[in-house]
Amino acid sequence: MLKLKSLCVSYGAVEALTNVSVHVSEGEFVSLIGSNGAGKTTLLNSVMGIIPAKQGEAVFMGESIAAMKVHQAAAKGIALVPEGRRVFANMTVLENILMGGFSKSSRENSEKIEEIYSMFPVLKERKNQQAGMLSGGEQQMLAIGRALMCRPKLLLMDEPSMGLAPLVIKDVYEKLAALSKTGLTILLVEQNAAMALKYADRGYVLENGRIxxxxxxxxxxxxxxxxxxxxxxxxKEKWER
Structure with missing residues (x-):
């Protein structure tokens, strides 16, 4: 479904990704792990069209997306849940969800909202509450729900465990695993390697912009x-013995 070949991305003179090749097959749950600053977010932003690649190939569903803009990538079926969730704090939960379905009809949105409420009951309970009043875990679920509104073929997840308590992280990952079982393709980047690899089919390790x-x-x-x-x-201690 997604193929990145020899991808290079730079911020001015600083090369963030160097000859990165990654593939994600339809229906797979793939995790890319690495430390802070390794280039994980840059990779997702490049796929989404937020940051253009300097060199290399990016192909989605057999079509080059190397020069696509964000709205074009979204129209092709790619959705991003960004690092830090980035919900619209002053808007209600329902308004946030509807932002993800701006390109769909009212009927399509109504049907999808019910699916999202079924998966995340707390969002239905708090649909009229301002998103900024939700807990971190609830905001993460809201961000996922918002992304699902556009009915993506590929879901990009950026550091879903960031700032969350262990039990909440487990709950979020179980929801992602359930989504994967429905056939949704997921590419996730994380520092939390244990959780990311526990639920994934395959994984990559990114260090200093290289796989x-x-x-x-x-x-x-x-x-x-x-x-x-x-x-x-x-x-580490076991490794050093």
Missing amino acids: VLQGSAKELLGDNEVKRAYLGKEY
Whole structure:
């Protein structure tokens, strides 16, 4: 479904991504892990058309998206849930959700809203409440619901666990896993490697703008270097013995 080949993205003279190649097949849940500043958000922004690639190929559903703008990428079926959620704080929950369906008919939006309420009952309970009054986890669910309103074929998730409590993170990931089982294709980037790989089919490791490892999620979870770098001190100590 999505193929990135030898992608290079720069901010002025600083190269953020260097020869990055990633593929995501239809229906897959793929996680890309890496530390802060590795280039994860840049990759998603490039796919979405927010930041143009300097070199390389980006193909979605057999069509080049390298020169597409954000609204064109959205029209093709790509939706982004940004880092930090970025809900419209002064608008109600329902108004936020409807922002995601601006290009759809009222009938289509009504049907989709009911699906979203079924998946995230708390959003229905708080539909008339200002989004800024929601908890971090509720805002993350709202951001996902807003993205689903455009009926995406590919959902891009940027750091969904950021700033959330462990139990809330688990709940968010279980919702994403449920969405994946419906056939939705997901490309997720995270620093929280343990959660990202637990629920994914495959994964990539991005360091300093380059892909350094790839494989099944199970393989990466069992890789000693991934354990040392991303899964905490206890794994590092075992690696050093």
